[in-house]
Amino acid sequence: xxxxxxxxxxxxxxxxxxxxxxxxxxxxxxxxxxxxxxxxxxxxxxxxxxxxxxxxxxxxxxxxxxxxxxxxxxxxxxxxxxxxxxxxxxxxxxxxxxxxxxxxxxxxxxxxxxxxxxxxxxxxxxxxxxxxxxxxxxxxxxxxxxxxxxxxxxxxxxxxxxxxxxxxxxxxxxxxxxxxxxxxxxxxxxxxxxxxxxxxxxxxxxxxxxxxxxxxxxxxxxxxxxxxxxxxxxxxxxxxxxxxxxxxxxxxxxxxxxxxxxxxxxxxxxxxxxxxxxxxxxxxxxxxxxxxxxxxxxxxxxxxxxxxxxxxxxxxxxxxxxxxxxxxxxxxxxxxxxxxxxxxxxxxxxxxxxxxxxxxxxxxxxxxxxxxxxxx
Amino acid sequence: xxxxxxxxxxxxxxxxxxxxxxxxxxxxxxxxxxxxxxxxxxxxxxxxxxxxxxxxxxxxxxxxxxxxxxxxxxxxxxxxxxxxxxxxxxxxxxxxxxxxxxxxxxxxxxxxxxxxxxxxxxxxxxxxxxxxxxxxxxxxxxxxxxxxxxxxxxxxxxxxxxxxxxxxxxxxxxxxxxxxxxxxxxxxxxxxxxxxxxxxxxxxxxxxxxxxxxxxxxxxxxxxxxxxxxxxxxxxxxxxxxxxxxxxxxxxx
Ligand SMILES: Nc1ncnc2c1ncn2[C@@H]1O[C@H](COP(=O)(O)OP(=O)(O)OP(=O)(O)O)[C@@H](O)[C@H]1O
Ligand SMILES: [Mg+2]
Numbered sequence: 001x002x003x004x005x006x007x008x009x010x011x012x013x014x015x016x017x018x019x020x021x022x023x024x025x026x027x028x029x030x031x032x033x034x035x036x037x038x039x040x041x042x043x044x045x046x047x048x049x050x051x052x053x054x055x056x057x058x059x060x061x062x063x064x065x066x067x068x069x070x071x072x073x074x075x076x077x078x079x080x081x082x083x084x085x086x087x088x089x090x091x092x093x094x095x096x097x098x099x100x101x102x103x104x105x106x107x108x109x110x111x112x113x114x115x116x117x118x119x120x121x122x123x124x125x126x127x128x129x130x131x132x133x134x135x136x137x138x139x140x141x142x143x144x145x146x147x148x149x150x151x152x153x154x155x156x157x158x159x160x161x162x163x164x165x166x167x168x169x170x171x172x173x174x175x176x177x178x179x180x181x182x183x184x185x186x187x188x189x190x191x192x193x194x195x196x197x198x199x200x201x202x203x204x205x206x207x208x209x210x211x212x213x214x215x216x217x218x219x220x221x222x223x224x225x226x227x228x229x230x231x232x233x234x235x236x237x238x239x240x241x242x243x244x245x246x247x248x249x250x251x252x253x254x255x256x257x258x259x260x261x262x263x264x265x266x267x268x269x270x271x272x273x274x275x276x277x278x279x280x281x282x283x284x285x286x287x288x289x290x291x292x293x294x295x296x297x298x299x300x301x302x303x304x305x306x307x308x309x310x311x312x313x314x315x316x317x318x319x320x321x322x323x324x325x326x327x328x329x330x331x332x333x334x335x336x337x338x339x340x341x342x343x344x345x346x347x348x349x350x351x352x353x354x355x356x357x358x359x360x361x362x363x364x365x366x367x368x369x370x371x372x373x374x375x376x
Numbered sequence: 377x378x379x380x381x382x383x384x385x386x387x388x389x390x391x392x393x394x395x396x397x398x399x400x401x402x403x404x405x406x407x408x409x410x411x412x413x414x415x416x417x418x419x420x421x422x423x424x425x426x427x428x429x430x431x432x433x434x435x436x437x438x439x440x441x442x443x444x445x446x447x448x449x450x451x452x453x454x455x456x457x458x459x460x461x462x463x464x465x466x467x468x469x470x471x472x473x474x475x476x477x478x479x480x481x482x483x484x485x486x487x488x489x490x491x492x493x494x495x496x497x498x499x500x501x502x503x504x505x506x507x508x509x510x511x512x513x514x515x516x517x518x519x520x521x522x523x524x525x526x527x528x529x530x531x532x533x534x535x536x537x538x539x540x541x542x543x544x545x546x547x548x549x550x551x552x553x554x555x556x557x558x559x560x561x562x563x564x565x566x567x568x569x570x571x572x573x574x575x576x577x578x579x580x581x582x583x584x585x586x587x588x589x590x591x592x593x594x595x596x597x598x599x600x601x602x603x604x605x606x607x608x609x610x611x612x613x614x615x616x617x618x619x620x621x622x623x624x625x626x627x628x629x
Contacts (some may be wrong), residue, residue, distance in 0.1 A: 322434060327471035327521075328481070330431050331537065332459035332488035341484065345475025345520070 018081040019247025022050050022092050034084060037264040037296050039232055045123040046086050046151050046179055054094035054122030057148055058187075059098050060115040067106025068138070070114060073099045076129045078181035079155045084207070087181040090151035093125035100140065104133030104159065111139035111356045118148030118176060126152035130166070134159035134187070139355050140166050145200075147173040153181045160187035160214060166194045167354050169363070172201035175349035179205045186246070188214025195353050196252075198225040198233045199366060205234040212243040221250045223265075224350045224363075226370055227293070236266045237282075241275035247309075250282035253350055255343060256293035256374045257370070265315075266298045271308060279309035286317040287346055289371075340368050378446050378462065378544040380407045380430075380577060386440035387422075387429045396437055399425040401602040401621070403441070407545060410574040414588055415581045417599030418621045423581045424468055426599075427549040431465040432458050439609045445545065460489055462544030466534035466551050468581075473521035479503065481521045481542060489541050502540070509569070510536045512560050527554035532558060535566040546570065552587035564590030585617040600624045 017025065028047050030040045040047050061070055076097050082088035100114065116126070132138060136159065158164045170178060178201060184192050198204045210219045225233045238246045254263045267282040286295035301315035320342065328338035344364055354360045388396035399422045407413055417423050422601040429436040431444055432455040443450040445461055453461060473481065482503060487493045494502070507514055510532040522530050531551050538546055548567065552560055568591060570576050580593060588596075588610070596612040597604045598621075604613065605624050 209439070323471045324473050326431075326433055326455060327467070327473060328476075328485075329455035330459055330465055330467075331481075331485035331541065332456055333484055333486065334456050336489070337484065338456070341476050341481070342473065345473060348475030 001045045006351070016083045018083045020078075020082060020088060020091050022085060022088040025088055028085055028219065034236070037262075038234060039203065041161040041176060042232065043086070043179060044149050044177055046089065046149065048178070049089060049123065050278070052089065052123050052125040052151060054124030055119060056095065056124045056126035056142065056150065056152070056282045057116040057118040057146060057150065060117055061113065064112060065108035065110055067103040067136070068108055068112050069101045071099050073097050076155075079157055079185045080153055080181065080209070082153070082181070084181075086151045086179045087153055087207070090125040090127065090153050090179075092183070093151070094127035094153070095125075096127070098126075098128045100128065102132045102138045103141075103175070104105060105135045107137040108131065113141045113143065113356075115143045115145065118144070118146030118150065118172065120147045123149035123151070126150055128152065128154045130154065130156040131295050132156070132158050132162045132164045135161045137163040138165070140164065141356060141359060142166075142168045144168065144170045144172060144178070147176045151179050154183070156182065156184045158184065158186050158190040158192045161189045162187060164192045165355055166192060167197070167356070167359070168195070169197040169199070169359070170201055170204045170206070171197075171199045171366075172204065174200065176203060177203045180207070182206065182208040182248065184208070184210045184219060186210065186212045186217035186219050189216035190214075191218040193220045193349065193353060194222065196221070196223045196235065197363060198223075198235070201364075203232045205232075207236045207238070209238040209240065210248060211240045212246045215243060215245040217246040219241065219246075219248045220353075221248070222350050222353050223252030223254075224347055225253065225254040225263060226367055226375070227261040227263050228263055228370065228373070229232045229254045232262045232264075234264040236264075236268070238268045238270065239273045239280065241278045241280065243366075244275055245277035246275065247279040249280070251350070252284045253347060254284075254295065255287045255289055255346065255367075256367070257289035258297055259292035261293040262295075264296045266296075267313065268300045268302070269311070269313070270302045271304060271311060273304040276305055277309055278311065280366040281310065281312045283314040285315075285346075287343065288317065289321050290345075336372075340371055343367060343371055378409045378577060380463075380545045381444045382406070382430070382441070382444075384441035385426070385429070385443060386438070387425055388437050388439050389425065390435055390437055396439070398404045398439070399602050400429070403603055405597065405604065407579055409544065410452055410571075411575050411577040411595065412571055412580060412591065412593045413595045413597060414593035415579060415599050416583070416585070416613065416616055418625060419583065421599050422602040423599055424549055425602075427465055427468075427547045427581055430458075430547060431455065431463060456488065459543075464538055464541060464543035464546040466531075466538055466546065466548040468524045468549040468553065470525075470530040470534055472523045474523055476521050477518055479517040480523055483539065484542060485537070488619050506536050506540050509539065512536065528556065528559040530558065531555055531563055532566075535563050538570055539566055541568040543576060545579070547581065549581045550583060552582055552584065553579070559588065561590060567591050585613050588613045598624055
């Protein structure tokens with residue numbers, strides 16, 4: 001396990017190359033800071049290709065509530081300018097855009113559930129655009145299953161004073177590979193709660209970036225991952241505070257078990273000189289359940305103004321708490337069950353961010369089933 | 377009728393570097409259902425070590441002696457097996473378990489101890505009553521186990537578990553410490569209710585005699601430097617109250 005905390009020199013994150021053209025990015029060799037933890041070979045064609053021709057996962061959904069539409073469109077003005085090669089590759093190759101729109105002021109009671117089902121085949125590119133109108137209030141769930149080799153971008157625009165709870169679940173088949181960029185643009189007084197769940201897939205790398213367009217924006221990024229033997233899950237965030245009086249909270253938790261299960265969390269928060277009154281905190285916690293699993297955890301704050309409400313970070317990686325296990329077992333609870341309780345408890349705070357009971361239960365059960373597998 | 381027999385128990389604490397540090401130097405003690413024993417001793421004498429090693433905490437290594445419950449070898453059992461065999465330890469420092477609600481924890485424990493899930497129809501009521509008896513707000517059921525509980529709340533939670541789980545033998549490790557006088561009374565009443573059933577043997581570990589004014593021990597054992605150095609009836613507690621431990625500690629040096 002590694003834990004590093006660095007206060008980087010100003011403006012490094014703000015000066016990276018941004019382009020829609022994959023050719024402008026040098027080929028990846030694994031030495032780049034952003035890719036140093038990623039086993040590039042396992043990204044397959046996504047590393048070297050300049051165009052992707054496979055079929056993107058199929059979009060499925062049930063009846064949609066009033067005010068919510070899902071359509072396939074040819075193009076949408078981007079809110080993300082890619083700043084890594086794979087993201088640019090996805091942009092250039094995506095055949096169209098899945099546009100999910102929530103009308104201004106719409107407040108559907110039920111969560112909107114959309115499934116992206118990978119059908120295998122050649123490496124593919126995808127693009128999803130979520131547009132939440134001003135004053136709307138909605139919960140959107142994106143479930144990603146099946147098999148695929150996928151590079152995709154998700155752009156999310158949260159209109160002024162809108163409230164979005166955006167849950168993405170990556171529960172791919174064991175052989176699937178995904179490199180995804182999620183961009184959140186938060187409007188004035190808008191609030192986004194993003195819950196990113198990664199359970200299935202050979203390699204899942206998700207980069208989430210956040211920007212604000214007006215004061216009072218609030219972004220909460222929650223992450224839950226559980227890596228089994230051989231799986232590589234990587235989560236990176238870049239929260240760019242360039243507007244005063246906005247808030248961000250990043251809280252990722254992961255469990256790892258089995259030989260060469262590997263997770264990476266790199267949280268970058270940038271507070272620019274103009275972003276006075278910023279309030280931000282980021283924390284990553286990892287629970288190592290067995291030998292042979294490795295968790296990398298790197299929080300990183302760049303602060304260009306001292307006039308802020310708060311900025312902090314924390315990272316902790318450890319094993320099962322023996323005292324907790326002892327306490328539960330001393331009440332007659334068998335070890336296996338005690339471990340389940342502790343792990344479910346470890347993830348409880350995150351699961352509780354998901355306002356869909358059925359999904360919450362399903363994920364809780366999936367986590368417990370994982371524990372049963374190895375008897376960890 | 378149950379009997380807990382501790383014979384010549386020798387225990388070391390495992391140090392981080394893997395070395396063993398001997399703490400218990402041969403403890404002999406027999407506790408029967410319905411009896412209340414007080415173990416009194418100065419700080420660091422090994423009282424918690426005795427409690428934890430009977431409960432099976434992995435930090436301790438048994439280097440000699442035996443512990444049996446109704447003839448069954450307790451030392452061969454895992455921690456959870458010991459609890460299901462009828463042993464209970466109210467801890468000096470109860471552990472916080474984030475994300476696990478008290479209600480869920482207690483139902484899981486009750487199910488494990490009884491070998492079957494408590495009846496849905498009566499369980500909620502039983503739990504509420506148990507909490508009321510210890511003057512715990514019902515809201516505690518939804519809180520995480522011991523998380524953010526005050527010292528006194530943690531102790532009440534321990535005694536509530538004692539009443540719910542109805543063990544054969546209960547070891548209460550400094551249940552009185554950190555309690556104000558009102559909480560001490562509430563907790564003592566709980567222990568006395570358990571005592572009056574006559575079904576549970578109680579081993580009360582304490583540093584001070586204060587709690588013994590509320591819970592009258594049948595036997596008092598003075599514990600110094602890892603062993604019992606004197607035994608007697610309740611009058612011994614009164615003598616300790618007056619004289620302190622100096623006499624015993626001094627005698628060793
Ligand atoms: N990890 C450890 N390393 C070194 N010494 C230890 C360790 N754990 C316990 N001990 C020692 O074992 C001895 C007995 O400790 P124990 O907690 O059993 O005492 P106690 O009688 O319960 O004390 P108190 O009245 O303070 O609760 C003490 O001297 C303590 O310092
Ligand atoms: Mg003690």
